[in-house]
Amino acid sequence: MTGTSGESSAPRKRADARRNEKTLLEAAAAMFVSSGVDVPVRDIAAKAGVGVGTIYRHFPTRADLIVAVYRHQVEACAEAGPVLLAKSTTPHAALASWINLFVDFLVTKHGLAEALRSNDAAFQTLHAYFLDRLVPVCADLLDAAATAGEIAPDMDALVLMHGIGNLCIGADNPRYDARLMVGLVIAGLRLR
Amino acid sequence: MTGTSGESSAPRKRADARRNEKTLLEAAAAMFVSSGVDVPVRDIAAKAGVGVGTIYRHFPTRADLIVAVYRHQVEACAEAGPVLLAKSTTPHAALASWINLFVDFLVTKHGLAEALRSNDAAFQTLHAYFLDRLVPVCADLLDAAATAGEIAPDMDALVLMHGIGNLCIGADNPRYDARLMVGLVIAGLRLR
DNA sequence: GAATATACGGAACACGGTTCCGCTTTGCAA
DNA sequence: TTGCAAAGCGGAACCGTGTTCCGTATATTC
Numbered sequence: 001m002t003g004t005s006g007e008s009s010a011p012r013k014r015a016d017a018r019r020n021e022k023t024l025l026e027a028a029a030a031m032f033v034s035s036g037v038d039v040p041v042r043d044i045a046a047k048a049g050v051g052v053g054t055i056y057r058h059f060p061t062r063a064d065l066i067v068a069v070y071r072h073q074v075e076a077c078a079e080a081g082p083v084l085l086a087k088s089t090t091p092h093a094a095l096a097s098w099i100n101l102f103v104d105f106l107v108t109k110h111g112l113a114e115a116l117r118s119n120d121a122a123f124q125t126l127h128a129y130f131l132d133r134l135v136p137v138c139a140d141l142l143d144a145a146a147t148a149g150e151i152a153p154d155m156d157a158l159v160l161m162h163g164i165g166n167l168c169i170g171a172d173n174p175r176y177d178a179r180l181m182v183g184l185v186i187a188g189l190r191l192r
Numbered sequence: 193m194t195g196t197s198g199e200s201s202a203p204r205k206r207a208d209a210r211r212n213e214k215t216l217l218e219a220a221a222a223m224f225v226s227s228g229v230d231v232p233v234r235d236i237a238a239k240a241g242v243g244v245g246t247i248y249r250h251f252p253t254r255a256d257l258i259v260a261v262y263r264h265q266v267e268a269c270a271e272a273g274p275v276l277l278a279k280s281t282t283p284h285a286a287l288a289s290w291i292n293l294f295v296d297f298l299v300t301k302h303g304l305a306e307a308l309r310s311n312d313a314a315f316q317t318l319h320a321y322f323l324d325r326l327v328p329v330c331a332d333l334l335d336a337a338a339t340a341g342e343i344a345p346d347m348d349a350l351v352l353m354h355g356i357g358n359l360c361i362g363a364d365n366p367r368y369d370a371r372l373m374v375g376l377v378i379a380g381l382r383l384r
Numbered sequence: 385g386a387a388t389a390t391a392c393g394g395a396a397c398a399c400g401g402t403t404c405c406g407c408t409t410t411g412c413a414a
Numbered sequence: 415t416t417g418c419a420a421a422g423c424g425g426a427a428c429c430g431t432g433t434t435c436c437g438t439a440t441a442t443t444c
Contacts (some may be wrong), residue, residue, distance in 0.1 A: 014410055014421055040400060051424030056402065110371035117306075117361055120399080156369075163373035166358045169309055185373065187225075188380030206390055206441055232431060243393035248433065314432080 020056035021058050023048045029069050036110035037066055066115065074133055076102055081137035090146035092151060096186045098141055099164060102134065103182050107171035116165050135161055152190045158184075213250050215240045228302035229258055234259050249372055255318035258307065266325055273329035283336035285345060288378045290333055291356060295374050296328065299363035308357050327353055341379045350379075 013021075027048035031039045041062065046053045059065035067074075081098050086100040088094035106113050115123055116130060139157035146153040164182055205213075219240035223231045235245045235253065251257035259266075273290050280286035298305050308313055310324060331349035338345040356374055363370040 016409065017422060020423085028244045040214065041402085043402080045424090052402080053404080053424055054422080057422070062401075100221075114309075114311075119306075119362065158367055159369050159372060162362065162365075163359055163376075166361050166373075168357055169358050170311065170354065173354075175350055177351050178353045178355075180351060181358075181377065184355075184380030185376045186380070188376030188378070192278045208441070209391060233429080233433085238394095245393055245435080246391075249391070254432080265437080350410085 005056060017058075020048075020050055020054055024050065024055060024058055024065075025068060028065055032066075037115050038111045048115055061113075061122045061125060063123045066112070066126055067129045070109070070112075073105055074130065077105055078133050078137050081141060085141060085144055090150060091141065091148045094192060095138075095141040095151075095189075097143050098137070099182060099186060100179070102164065103168055103179060106165065106168040107178055110152065110172055113165055113168035113171065117169060130165075130181075131161065145159065145189075149191070155189060208234070209250075212240075212246055216247060216250055216257075217260060220257050224258075224261060224301065229307050230303045253314045253317060254309075255315045258304070258318055259321045262301070265297055266322065269297055270325050270329050273333055277333060277336055282342060283333065283340045284382060287330075287333040287337050287343075287381075290329070291374060291378060292371070294353075294356065295360055298357065298360040301369055302364055305357055305360035305363065307342065309361060312366055322357075323350065323353065337381075341363060341383070343383055347381065 024044070028044050031044050031047055033045075035043070040053055041055055044065075045055055055065065059068060077098075080101055081094075082093040083093060084097050084101075088097060106116075116127060135157045138161055142151065142155050142157055142160070145151045146155070163185065167181045167185070168178045170176050216236070223236050223239055227235070233244055233247055234361050236257075242249075247257065251260065267317055269290075272293055273286075276286040276289050276293075277283060280289060298308075310318060327349045330353055334343065334347050334349055334352070337343045338347070355377065359373045359377070360370045362368055
């Protein structure tokens with residue numbers, strides 16, 4: 001979308017720039033795991049051995065960096081939608097599996113769900129990317145389940161994804177259980 | 193709990209201090225409505241016509257101020273639990289009504305749900321107060337519904353409240369619908 | 385009316401994101 | 415190979431926010 005790592009028509013970046021971008025992605029990924037996605041930018045820069053300015057040149061906002069780090073996993077999740085639909089016994093089962101896939105992804109990334117929800121302008125990109133990529137997939141699953149008469153026909157995919165994301169906030173608190181709550185939502189979706 | 197406005201055994205504060213506390217609460221309430229609970233402390237101080245130091249003397253953390261402003265409404269919500277249980281046709285209906293009461297409270301306070309969820313140490317007080325006051329009420333409602341065989345007997349009130357709170361985050365986004373999601377949870381709770 | 389405890393105001397500090405600009409490195413061309 | 419413009423880099427500086435601190439002002443007491 002933003003073409004941060006575009007290799008099609010861009011005038012090709014300088015070698016050191018490409019090297020830095022890679023180093024930065026690796027450092028960010030490592031820091032996200034060890035300290036959550038809200039780790040200070042300065043720390044990522046230090047870990048990568050570059051100045052903060054370099055981060056901002058490659059990734060105009062913190063959200064762009066997060067998107068770049070998790071792009072592969074989001075893609076994988078999006079692509080799993082149709083596959084699950086084909087393989088599952090019922091559309092509702094496929095929907096449930098897919099949502100669980102998404103939840104698994106979210107809860108293992110400390111702070112990602114929070115960041116996703118932040119109304120901070122800087123996270124707009126993050127929000128938009130997740131929604132653009134995943135809402136259509138979810139909508140297809142919902143459609144299939146509705147057509148099969150398993151759920152009500154008027155559930156909005158955006159609302160559902162938004163809510164699921166919300167439920168994953170604070171998932172690292174041992175007294176909370178995001179998966180249980182998501183399970184209730186999935187159950188609540190089903191017509192009785 | 194903290195006794196911010198305790199009038200029992202404290203040596204009685206100076207008149208100007210009492211006046212300022214009141215002014216501050218009014219200013220904060222007004223600012224929370226117009227700009228959300230995350231309005232800058234300086235703005236509240238300006239609105240009240242006092243220095244920021246004065247805020248911090250009366251309310252050691254931002255969370256204490258929020259608690260003080262909303263204490264009445266939280267109390268009312270807590271007290272509504274037993275009443276609803278007595279008046280409703282079934283415990284599950286009472287639970288549903290009570291949860292909706294809580295959701296109504298939350299979604300009309302811009303940013304309160306977010307603040308509630310912040311893992312920021314300063315909001316610990318806020319989190320603790322809401323949980324201490326409301327989780328027991330919720331637990332009683334869950335118990336009653338479980339006893340009546342309407343829901344599974346192992347639902348944890350803390351998890352449920354936490355999840356409901358999460359679902360209310362971002363409720364002012366017109367494309368989202370917190371009440372709908374909460375409705376799914378309530379439906380999912382019910383045994384079929 | 386003076387003494388003293390209490391409270392006040394707001395400058396100063398901590399911290400995190402973001403911007404800016406002088407300096408360095410790269411890549412191309414002569 | 416060397417020169418030089420463009421691309422990229424580092425990190426100091428800036429901004430907005432929460433929070434602390436302390437010299438000054440005010441209430442209360444005697």
